[in-house]
Amino acid sequence: MQTWDGKQVWVVTRYEDGRAILADERFSVDPTVPGFPEKNIAYLNTIGQDRNIRTIDNPEHDRQKRMMIQDFTVKRVAEIRPAVQTLVDQLIDDMLEREAPVDLIEHLAIPVPTTVICELLGVPYSDRDFFGERAKALLAAPTAEAAKVAGAEMTEYVEHLIDLKIAKAGNDLVSRMVHQHVLPGTYARADLVSLCRLLLTAGHDTTTGMIGLSVLALLRHPDQLRELKESDDPAFVANCVEEFLRYLGTTHAGRRRVALTDVEVAGHTIHANEGVIVLNNVMDRDDAVFADPNRLDLHRTNTRVHTAFGYGIHQCPGQLLARMELHVVHSTLWKRVPTLTLAVPMQELHFFEDGSNYEVTTLPVTW
Numbered sequence: 001m002q003t004w005d006g007k008q009v010w011v012v013t014r015y016e017d018g019r020a021i022l023a024d025e026r027f028s029v030d031p032t033v034p035g036f037p038e039k040n041i042a043y044l045n046t047i048g049q050d051r052n053i054r055t056i057d058n059p060e061h062d063r064q065k066r067m068m069i070q071d072f073t074v075k076r077v078a079e080i081r082p083a084v085q086t087l088v089d090q091l092i093d094d095m096l097e098r099e100a101p102v103d104l105i106e107h108l109a110i111p112v113p114t115t116v117i118c119e120l121l122g123v124p125y126s127d128r129d130f131f132g133e134r135a136k137a138l139l140a141a142p143t144a145e146a147a148k149v150a151g152a153e154m155t156e157y158v159e160h161l162i163d164l165k166i167a168k169a170g171n172d173l174v175s176r177m178v179h180q181h182v183l184p185g186t187y188a189r190a191d192l193v194s195l196c197r198l199l200l201t202a203g204h205d206t207t208t209g210m211i212g213l214s215v216l217a218l219l220r221h222p223d224q225l226r227e228l229k230e231s232d233d234p235a236f237v238a239n240c241v242e243e244f245l246r247y248l249g250t251t252h253a254g255r256r257r258v259a260l261t262d263v264e265v266a267g268h269t270i271h272a273n274e275g276v277i278v279l280n281n282v283m284d285r286d287d288a289v290f291a292d293p294n295r296l297d298l299h300r301t302n303t304r305v306h307t308a309f310g311y312g313i314h315q316c317p318g319q320l321l322a323r324m325e326l327h328v329v330h331s332t333l334w335k336r337v338p339t340l341t342l343a344v345p346m347q348e349l350h351f352f353e354d355g356s357n358y359e360v361t362t363l364p365v366t367w
């Protein structure tokens with residue numbers, strides 16, 4: 001395939017080939033390695049160049065990931081869950097008080113992950129519009145200039161946040177990273193800035209996209225939606241969430257890698273410094289693994305082996321959080337608003353296709 005900047009790269013679509021590459025450390029995520037296939041002009045000028053777990057290889061990757069992982073454990077996610085439940089109930093109350101139609105993206109799909117990322121990082125919720133707009137620009141601004149301006153503002157914001165946490169620690173990731181690693185000298189302040197920029201961008205757009213599209217997918221599959229409405233089984237809801245992740249494939253720009261040496265893949269030689277785009281959304285529709293893969297099947301028994309969160313050492317650390325958020329949304333929304341339906345014909349919906357995450361931009365609903 002030819003990328004936006006004219007590079008010739010390999011595209012990998014088969015499940016086994018893709019997993020083999022993502023688990024193979026002869027493929028690098030480092031954008032400074034010649035041949036690396038960057039996603040777009042915004043990435044090239046901002047977070048693509050940041051040095052953090054997303055853009056470094058081992059052994060440094062694992063060292064840095066271990067430092068932050070305590071904020072993503074089953075225990076920490078369970079701690080955050082009651083607040084997410086309260087929030088979802090509150091957002092649904094607010095929605096029901098409004099006059100329909102209401103945009104479910106603005107009133108549910110955005111605030112849930114945004115609040116969670118604020119809670120996780122110890123960022124005031126009142127700053128959400130500020131960092132939300134910069135995050136969007138970092139992921140997909142159309143020009144280098146716009147991306148750079150947003151990047152500089154995001155950095156200034158994060159530097160200030162770190163100063164606040166140095167002065168007064170809270171129960172959050174930034175405070176822990178500052179006091180356990182930056183101040184003792186095992187982690188550079190510049191690396192923490194870059195990690196925060198990553199978390200403020202990676203952490204909520206992805207989940208927003210998934211909430212919006214999963215609600216839409218259910219509305220388009222009324223028989224399966226009926227089952228979900230009637231179920232009180234948390235394990236069934238959990239399986240539905242896995243199937244949404246597999247079926248919707250929202251991180252559709254692919255996992256980007258560059259070969260560090262010549263590697264054989266499925267009978268082809270990928271040469272050193274050739275770029276590879278592993279399309280995990282297409283891998284999750286591989287019929288060698290998933291029977292009738294283009295069908296949404298909430299009872300699919302092997303759906304959990306999907307690669308929506310990637311595979312290998314760069315697998316998403318936020319996956320338990322994202323699963324929990326989706327679980328709370330789907331076990332609450334349909335019970336509280338069983339008559340929820342689209343307020344406009346399907347053809348009138350707009351989808352955002354140009355960034356890292358595939359999303360429905362607005363979802364007008366009525367009940």
Ligand code: HEM
Binds near residue numbers: 053250254310317
């Ligand atoms: C439904 C929601 C989400 C999806 C589909 C998703 C998807 C992904 C994927 C596919 C990767 C792998 C990138 C690669 O291998 O090139 C990834 C990495 C990452 N995700 Fe997520 N993610 C989601 C939610 C979150 C959340 C909630 C957070 C944080 C709060 C988060 C933080 C990260 C970080 C920091 C990385 C980089 C990890 C590394 O390179 O070691 N993500 N995510």
